Amino acid sequence: MHPRLQERAAVLADMRARTFMATTEFYEKIGRPAPPQGPRFQAVAKGKAWHVIEISTGLTKGFCFSHRAAMRFVDAMEAGVASKRGALQ
Incomplete structure (x- = not known):
């Protein structure tokens, strides 16, 4: 894979992980279970x-x-x- 594509894929994977963590953190703050x-x-x-x-x-x-x-x-x-x-x- 081209290095720029690999870099872009890594950035998107990091953003996806941050989104997941933020969603989990939000649901913990309001005391509700996160949706599956x-x-x-x-x-x-x-x-x-x-x-x-x-x-x-x-x-x-x-x-x-x-x-x-x-x-x-x-x-x-x-x-x-x-x-x-x-x-x-």
């Missing part, structure tokens, strides 16, 4: 394949040829995101 974050990936049937799409960007992250395999892939992607979110906290 929604799913990040979705399986969509397209022809004979199931595309696993990142909801926020609309980009296809992978595809499978059965619904069950697509759902396992979605679960694995969500678990990977959850482990990264836990590392940020």
Whole structure:
């Protein structure tokens, strides 16, 4: 990846982490539980394949040829995101 793109991605990841921390801090101040974050990936049937799409960007992250395999892939992607979110906290 080009160094400027890597730098931009790092800046955006830092901003995303700060946003998450600010939201958590806000909810702690008012004494309410923070709302759960929604799913990040979705399986969509397209022809004979199931595309696993990142909801926020609309980009296809992978595809499978059965619904069950697509759902396992979605679960694995969500678990990977959850482990990264836990590392940020």
